[in-house]
Amino acid sequence: MDEAQALLRLQEIDLETIRITNDAKKLPQHAKIAAAQAALKKVQGELVKIVGQRKDLQMDIEGFDRLRGDAERLEQQASQDFQTSADARAVADLESRLNAVTKRIEKIDYQQNQALEQLITVERAEKNANALQARLQNELAQLLGSLKQELLDSQNRLTALKREREEVAALVSPEMQARYNRANERFKGRAVETLTGNKPSSCRVALQPAQYADLKRRKLPVDECPYCHRILITDWH
Ligand SMILES: [Zn+2]
Incomplete structure (x- = not known):
């Protein structure tokens, strides 16, 4: 290779180096990774809200269990008193107490059922969000792996070009x-x-x-x- 050929090759090497460097910046993985990261952040934000809703509902349902237990004890007590009571006025009073507590239990059951239905919906949303999160994490890991591989390939080609450039440049005064x-x-x-x-x-x-x-x-x-x-x-x- 004479100096003229070396100059031509030097230009080819320099242009190739610029092309590889620019291509590495424009790899489609960059945009895909940014999109997956944004989607992951969004679903993680949603998961925090969903988990909060689920815990609130679970606490509500446990609270209704306690309220129902209290009401059932009142009902039993009133029922016992009713059986042993002989006084007509006391009987009427106990009857109205029993009615009230029965209505209260019905109301608790109704509210608890509503909370249970909401819990089913929220648990389904949590399951879907968890699945989406796992899918995005997997996709992100694959994209990062593929980006790393492409960047390594570019790096290897740039290293080879750099080595060749030194050899070629040595032929130019x-x-x-x-x-x-x-x-x-x-x-x-x-x-x-x-x-x-x-x-x-x-x-x-x-x-x-x-x-x-x-x-x-x-x-x-x-x-x-x-x-x-x-x-x-x-x-x-
Ligand atoms: Zn010219």
Whole structure:
């Protein structure tokens, strides 16, 4: 590989390096991971609310159990008193107490049933949210694994290119490297062009016959484009 070929390869390596670096930033996993993380955060927020509702309902249901126990004891007591009581007024009073406590038990049962129905709904929602959370966590783990693999692949290719660049750069004189670096900056990674017929490959402006004749007379393998001033690789053989 001569210096002219080395300059062309240097440009290819630099362009490939930029392409790989940009592709790594634009990998579809980045957006998918962000979406999965947002969805996971949302479902976790919902789960906190659902679990809170479920615990409240469970406490309510236990509370109704206690209230029912209290009411049942009152009912038993009133029922016993009713059997042993002989006084007509006391009997009437006990009857109304029994009615009241029976109504109270009915009301407790009704409220407890409502709470139980709500609990079934909330438990179903909790189960669904847990399943969604598990699915998202799994999806996220897979995406992170695949992103890591792709980034590792990119890293390996970049390392190989870096190694090759060192070898290729060693074939280019320090002065030419400095010229390449300046042109590279000016022409955004397209410092070098080749000449095919009378057309340079990057600026693609057909050279005037006099310009072409000058290049041909000099026969420099590494020249400069008279139009855009890129490094111009020529091949007069
Ligand atoms: Zn040019």
